[in-house]
Amino acid sequence: MIAARLRIRLPDDVWIADVSQANPKATFRLLSGIRAGATAVELGEVTTDDPATVGDAIATHPSVTAYEELERTTDRVLAKYETTDTALYEFVAESGLPIEYPVTAENGWYEFDLTGSRAEFDRFQAAIEDAGRQYELLSLVHSTDPAGLLTDRQRDVLTAALRAGYFELPRDCTLADVAAALDIDKSTASRVLRRGQTRIVKWFLTTATAQPPRSTDRQ
Template sequence: MLNTDETVPTSTRTEGATWMIRARFRMPLREDLWVNELSSAFSEATFRLLTGVPKDDHALELGEVQAADAETVVTAIRDHPDITAYEPVHQDETRAVGQYKVADQGLYEFLWQSSLPPEFPVVVENGTMEFDLTTSREQFEAFCEALNETKQHYQLLSVVHTEDEDPILTSRQRECMTVALSRGYFEVPRDCTLAEVAAGLNIDKSTASETIRRGTARVLRQFLVGAE
């Protein structure tokens, strides 16, 4: 059931254009899921399902944990009876990435019931997951109706519509901001400097600064103001 003050924005459709909906949802996880149990036990940790696929009687997933003591959380994941195999990909004090096999496919029941699977990553904190959808307005409305019919509680955190011919970011802005995001430039405190972002893009520091500044402004205008 919808639990939000958000409404789907309306606009006059430009002739020949296709409006796309970008929406972010939050909803509680099923109580018997392992990730619900562990994210509730480690309420300050963030779990990210980077990708996953159901296969036979289990699911294969690639997940990330961010926590003050990542090792303790990873140990709990390894020891959970629903996790039948775990292979580390990366681990340091506060972040761990691992590939694992899950005996319970309950998380994917939501995917099977919907013709619009959530986009990865799916973020889980304290028993609640957040995910994004990008789809047509008609499919978005059908998706929300299906959630309401199943009495699934959810929050609609944001809704933005845009024409597919007019993306929010230019390709160069998207490239710069993706590199900056992946390297931790937007973290507080920052994990890298502007000079390091520029070096990763093989451009000068002033160009990186201007591109990121313009890209950030466009994203903020779109999400805080909406399509004009």
């Protein structure tokens, strides 16, 4: 299994490049996103000393067709928006290796984590180079040992969910129950849980060599 973190120069023609370079001290985090035809619907968070100004810059950008502010504090703004900039999704589709959220952008660059097989990572790296993207490989870990597969937070959330019966059929608790037990909000619990599950499934499918008996449970 390959676990890597990359830093890639944003294309000049996407909205996040414009806004992040105009606000170089702000940190943008794409928490989730989905492509819907010619547009993408995303949930994004910005930490900055002027959230109102940065939020307005996003909302009024020509590439942002809809914008809904969900929460604002003195140093943070959380928003759901729709954009015609789908280059990230096209690039990921071409490379064949999905990125892991959150994707962080600062001053014209974005960073993200990847987890997959060596072959998948090589294809992704080749796609970056073929596209002529400027990039930095910040970290690369190749391991068949699952001990370091999860972050401490992912392990805590998965363990709490397992103990509470979240993975039982039918479930013995809700995601809100898991979040309450850990004193975190439901969206955070969902995001961490999903990323942890993704890492485990990818590790098993790309690394594990043992073949367990086939289950007869069709559920």
